[in-house]
Amino acid sequence: MHTILVSLEVWLSLAIASYFGWIGIHHKITRQLGWYLIFIGLILVTLGDVIYLFTLDDTPRFWEQVPISSSSFPFNAVGTALIKVISEILLFVGLWQWMPFVVNGLQQQQELQQQNLQLQKMQAVLRVSEARFRTLFEHAPIGIILMDLKGYFASQSNAAAEKILGYTRQELVGKSFADISHSEDSDKNLQAFEQVRSRKNNYFPIASRCVHKGGSIKWVNGYVTWIPENILQPNFAFTLIDDVTEPRQQERNVKENYADLNFHLDNIPCAVMEWDAQLRLQRWSSQAERIFGWSASELMGKQLTDWRFIYEEDASIMAQELAQLHPPHQTQLTRMTRNYTKTGQVIYCEWQLSARFAQSSKPLSLLSLVRDVTSREQRREILGKNEELYRMLAENNHDLICLHEVDGAYLHLSPSVTRLLGYHPEELLGKSPYSLLHPDDPDKLKKAYEQGKAGQIDNVVEYRIRCQNGQYVWFETYVTPILNKNQQIIKLVTSSRNISQHKQAESALRESKKQLQRRNFEIHQLYEFSRDISGALSLDEIAEVLYEHLYRLIPTISCSSLVLVQEGSSDLCLVLRHRITEAVFTEIKAELTTIVAKFGGSSHLLEDIPMSRLKEYANPHQEIKSLGTKRQILLINFPPSHQINQPINGVLWLGAQATNAFSESQLRICYTLVNHLVNALKRSRIALTQEQKNLENLVQSLPIGVLLLDVNKRIILANPIAQHYLPMITPIQTNNSILTGPMVAILAPMFEGVLSSLSAVPLPVEAALFELTAHLLETGPYSGHFIVIIQDITHRHYLQAELEDQDY
Numbered sequence: 001m002h003t004i005l006v007s008l009e010v011w012l013s014l015a016i017a018s019y020f021g022w023i024g025i026h027h028k029i030t031r032q033l034g035w036y037l038i039f040i041g042l043i044l045v046t047l048g049d050v051i052y053l054f055t056l057d058d059t060p061r062f063w064e065q066v067p068i069s070s071s072s073f074p075f076n077a078v079g080t081a082l083i084k085v086i087s088e089i090l091l092f093v094g095l096w097q098w099m100p101f102v103v104n105g106l107q108q109q110q111e112l113q114q115q116n117l118q119l120q121k122m123q124a125v126l127r128v129s130e131a132r133f134r135t136l137f138e139h140a141p142i143g144i145i146l147m148d149l150k151g152y153f154a155s156q157s158n159a160a161a162e163k164i165l166g167y168t169r170q171e172l173v174g175k176s177f178a179d180i181s182h183s184e185d186s187d188k189n190l191q192a193f194e195q196v197r198s199r200k201n202n203y204f205p206i207a208s209r210c211v212h213k214g215g216s217i218k219w220v221n222g223y224v225t226w227i228p229e230n231i232l233q234p235n236f237a238f239t240l241i242d243d244v245t246e247p248r249q250q251e252r253n254v255k256e257n258y259a260d261l262n263f264h265l266d267n268i269p270c271a272v273m274e275w276d277a278q279l280r281l282q283r284w285s286s287q288a289e290r291i292f293g294w295s296a297s298e299l300m301g302k303q304l305t306d307w308r309f310i311y312e313e314d315a316s317i318m319a320q321e322l323a324q325l326h327p328p329h330q331t332q333l334t335r336m337t338r339n340y341t342k343t344g345q346v347i348y349c350e351w352q353l354s355a356r357f358a359q360s361s362k363p364l365s366l367l368s369l370v371r372d373v374t375s376r377e378q379r380r381e382i383l384g385k386n387e388e389l390y391r392m393l394a395e396n397n398h399d400l401i402c403l404h405e406v407d408g409a410y411l412h413l414s415p416s417v418t419r420l421l422g423y424h425p426e427e428l429l430g431k432s433p434y435s436l437l438h439p440d441d442p443d444k445l446k447k448a449y450e451q452g453k454a455g456q457i458d459n460v461v462e463y464r465i466r467c468q469n470g471q472y473v474w475f476e477t478y479v480t481p482i483l484n485k486n487q488q489i490i491k492l493v494t495s496s497r498n499i500s501q502h503k504q505a506e507s508a509l510r511e512s513k514k515q516l517q518r519r520n521f522e523i524h525q526l527y528e529f530s531r532d533i534s535g536a537l538s539l540d541e542i543a544e545v546l547y548e549h550l551y552r553l554i555p556t557i558s559c560s561s562l563v564l565v566q567e568g569s570s571d572l573c574l575v576l577r578h579r580i581t582e583a584v585f586t587e588i589k590a591e592l593t594t595i596v597a598k599f600g601g602s603s604h605l606l607e608d609i610p611m612s613r614l615k616e617y618a619n620p621h622q623e624i625k626s627l628g629t630k631r632q633i634l635l636i637n638f639p640p641s642h643q644i645n646q647p648i649n650g651v652l653w654l655g656a657q658a659t660n661a662f663s664e665s666q667l668r669i670c671y672t673l674v675n676h677l678v679n680a681l682k683r684s685r686i687a688l689t690q691e692q693k694n695l696e697n698l699v700q701s702l703p704i705g706v707l708l709l710d711v712n713k714r715i716i717l718a719n720p721i722a723q724h725y726l727p728m729i730t731p732i733q734t735n736n737s738i739l740t741g742p743m744v745a746i747l748a749p750m751f752e753g754v755l756s757s758l759s760a761v762p763l764p765v766e767a768a769l770f771e772l773t774a775h776l777l778e779t780g781p782y783s784g785h786f787i788v789i790i791q792d793i794t795h796r797h798y799l800q801a802e803l804e805d806q807d808y
Contacts, residue, residue, distance in 0.1 A: 142222065147237035151176045151193055154236060164220065164243045166213030177224075177239075182209035182217060196226055196237070206241060219248040270352075271370040277363045279304045279322075291349075291372050293342030311338035311346060318351075322366075327357040336373070336487040348377040348485075377485060400475075404492040408432050408449055411491070420498055422468030438464035438472050445477070452479040453489050462499065474500045522669070525553050529673060533680040539564070542680050546673060547575045553669050556661040557654055558624050559588065563595050564635075564650040564681070578622040578657075588655065591630065595651050628659035633670050635678050652677075705790030708782065713739045713751065716785065725790050729765050743772065743788075750774055750786055768794045 137144060143161030146154040153172045162168055165180055177193060178186045185208035192204035203225035210218045222241040265272045271288030275281060280303050284296035292309075299307065310318055314337040321333055333353040338346050352369040400420050403412040409432055413425040421436075434442050441463040448461035459479045464472040476499045482491040517524070529549040533542060543562050551557060561574045574588065635650040652674055656662065662670075696717070699706045705722030707715060715737040718726065730741025739747075742763060749755040756776040763770040773789040 141242075143220075143239075143241040143243075145172065145239040145241070147177065147224070147239055149197065149236070151178070151190075151197075151237075153177075161241065164212075164218060164241060165210060171213075180210050182211060185209050193224065196224060206239075210241075217245075218243055219245045268369075269371065271368075271372075273368040273370065275304065275366040275368070277365065279366065282365070288370070291341075291347075291370070292339065308340050311340065314338050322353075325353075325355045325363075327355075327361055331355050331357065339370075347372055347374045349373065380483070380485075398497075400494075400496040402494045402496070404433075404449075404494060406453060406489055406492065408434065408445075408492070420496075421465065421473075433465075436466045438466070440464075448477065448479045449492065452481045452492050462503075473498055474503045522553055525549050526669070526672065530676050533676050537680060537684055539681070539684060542677065542684060546677055550670070550673060551575075551577060553673075554662065554666045556656050556658060556666070558627070558657045559655045561588070561592060561653045562650065562677075563592060563653060578624050580624045584624055584627060587627070588653075591653065595632070595653065599650070624657050627655045627657060629656040629661040630654070631662060631667070631670075633667075633674050635674055635681075707739075707788040707790065709739060709747075709786045709788060711751065711784060711786075713744060715739060716782075722790055725770065725792065728768060729763065729770060729790070746772055747774055747786070747788065750776060762793075768792060769797045770794075 137156075138158050140158055140160055143164045144156075144158045145161050146156040148154055153175050155169060155173050157169050157172055161172075165172070167175070167180075178190055181189050189206070189208055196204050203223050206220060206222040206224060208220065210220050212218050220241040221244045222239065224237055224239045227236055227238050265283075266286045269287065271291050272283060272285035273281065273288060274283035280301055281299050284294070284299055289295050294307075304310070305315075318335060318337055321335060324330060325333060331354065333351070333355075335351045335353070337349055337351060339349045340346060350371045350373045352371075354367045356364045356366075358364055397414060398416055398419075399414075400416050401414040402410060402417075405411060409430055410428045413428055415425065417423055417425055417428065433445065437445060444461050444463045448459045451459045460476065461479065462474065462476050465475050466472055475496045477494050477496040480493045480495075481489045482493060484490050526549075529545065532545050532549075537545070546562060547560065550560060558578055559574065559576045559580065574592075580588075631654045633652040633654070635652065652670065654662070654670070699717065700719050702719060703721065705725045706717070706719045707722050708717035710716055730739065730743045742765075744751075746761050746763060747758070750758060756778075758772065758774040761772045763772055769792075771791045771793045773791075775787050777783055777785050777787060
């Protein structure tokens with residue numbers, strides 16, 4: 001047993017020595033002493049144990065041939081014990097020297113493991129950040145390119161840069177910024193690039209032209225900045241570019257348009273003046289300087305009343321009319337005024353003013369176009385002075401020259417009135433010409449007089465006037481207003497002549513044209529029918545056009561009906577040229593019932609058609625007691641398509657009193673009309689479908705609530721605003737969206753058929769106030785439904801209440 005313990009002690013000593021030797025490898029400089037002590041101690045311990053084994057007894061060992069006695073061994077028990085004590089002391093001193101470093105080594109190993117774990121976490125975050133940056137880099141809306149120290153593009157560039165320059169990433173590698181710059185901008189960009197590279201500037205902005213790969217010129221804006229590897233030594237440049245070619249072109253167009261506008265404003269013959277809201281001058285054109293003498297530098301910024309400009313008697317009138325300008329109806333003004341020039345001369349000017357207002361009706365600016373009309377006014381004065389001369393000429397003219405008051409009363413008549421009408425001039429003085437007109441013509445002359453009073457010159461009117469013998473003759477009259485200096489009408493001048501023979505010639509010409517038109521009637525009607533029916537028309541309009549041309553082209557037709565069966569209902573319209581008996585009407589209904597049933601329609605619909613729906617054309621007093629001819633012309637059955645859900649089924653039914661009333665040519669005309677009719681019906685259905693879709697899209701985008709209800713109070717359609725209002729107004733059954741609550745009580749008269757519409761009915765709900773407007777739809781695909789409009793008027797009600805409180 002002792003032998004086993006000694007062996008364990010030997011091997012344990014070797015393990016301890018190896019462990020501390022490994023630690024010594026990491027700390028061999030400062031801790032070699034501890035290593036040596038432990039090593040020597042272990043050797044001595046091992047040696048002592050070996051000696052001890054040999055001194056235990058004289059038992060032969062397996063390697064011995066003869067026993068060895070203790071007396072023959074060099075060391076005795078005392079020596080062995082001494083060696084073990086010395087070795088254990090050395091081992092203890094070595095362990096004491098090494099123990100702090102062993103503890104520190106373990107702590108450092110644990111810290112190193114924690115640092116490795118933190119490093120792995122940082123690397124994971126770095127990979128995520130790098131992926132995010134790469135995504136931003138690739139999908140950035142502006143171009144991003146990296147450049148080296150010499151100004152050449154590196155391999156990093158995003159898709160936006162490739163799109164702007166036209167080059168791929170591989171094609172950009174090796175090119176410099178100067179290679180893609182416009183020749184006129186290359187030197188400027190290189191100088192700025194050198195300043196940044198020499199650290200004189202941290203970045204420089206780009207606002208230059210680049211040459212696209214395809215040869216086109218691109219305007220780009222952006223920046224180039226150096227990204228330093230460290231503070232003192234830059235590594236590469238970061239280039240940002242944005243394509244501003246289109247905004248540059250727009251800016252250039254705006255500048256050109258502004259230059260054109262300024263040129264035209266200075267070049268037109270009118271003086272152009274622009275004023276702000278306080279009537280301070282903002283623009284004074286060169287033509288204004290030529291007319292009035294002042295330069296723009298003398299007047300710019302002054303108000304209209306700051307210098308002697310408008311004649312004193314006209315200034316107050318101008319101020320009153322300017323105060324009346326108010327949107328939306330009165331934003332323009334035309335006025336005649338007298339104005340002063342810089343030299344003090346008084347000139348006549350015609351002002352045309354246009355005022356611009358904000359949405360709050362606050363004035364923003366005023367534009368004035370002023371024309372010098374002094375020469376025109378001088379000519380007007382000369383004309384006034386020569387009035388007597390013209391009077392003499394009028395009295396000797398074959399035409400009737402008259403001077404009237406503004407209300408039309410005669411002030412002067414030329415002597416030719418006796419020859420033309422038989423009256424003496426004195427008989428008509430002070431009388432109104434309306435008393436002599438034909439009863440059907442007063443409005444014609446009155447309209448011409450009103451146009452003359454409005455300032456229109458040379459208004460021509462034709463009318464009939466009574467002579468002294470009671471007969472009526474045709475007159476052609478020119479009405480001309482006479483204006484004073486203030487452009488106010490003070491008199492009216494008329495010049496009249498007898499055109500009765502001309503009228504008779506016109507009547508004969510019209511009669512000859514009618515005869516010519518009758519000869520070509522059928523050709524024209526067919527052409528007009530194809531043209532009139534080519535547009536997008538409703539069913540009623542199509543039927544009206546058909547009947548109109550059908551009865552014109554075929555005068556032998558006594559009655560007809562267009563039968564259209566769509567989606568289980570029938571659209572019938574019986575058109576009569578003459579009145580029919582009850583028996584004939586019953587016979588026609590029986591035939592129409594057969595036609596409707598043939599196409600799958602409901603026959604009871606014919607029995608419910610009231611007599612008021614019948615339309616009568618031409619001679620309604622002639623009665624038809626029997627029909628000798630009846631024909632059915634089948635409409636071509638177009639199959640449904642993606643634009644038309646139902647096929648077009650129908651028949652054009654014709655009836656005539658005479659036997660064999662329709663010739664072959666007339667039937668051919670009917671078939672031609674039917675072919676055009678089917679195409680028109682197809683277009684009408686397509687247009688109606690598209691109109692319905694457009695209406696539904698429009699309703700969805702309206703800023704007010706819109707509901708579509710059927711007769712059972714079920715909500716068919718509700719736009720987003722209505723869906724927002726409904727929970728506040730009334731509860732709705734979620735299973736079938738039936739309208740309930742206070743709205744039903746308000747709409748009850750419409751559901752009961754008492755009313756067809758409601759307008760602006762208030763509906764208070766808690767702290768809100770709504771307004772309901774409803775109508776019954778009588779036509780279209782939603783005929784018989786109710787449309788309800790909901791508006792929130794809470795804010796408007798509060799404002800009205802506040803205004804009423806302020807009034808009190």
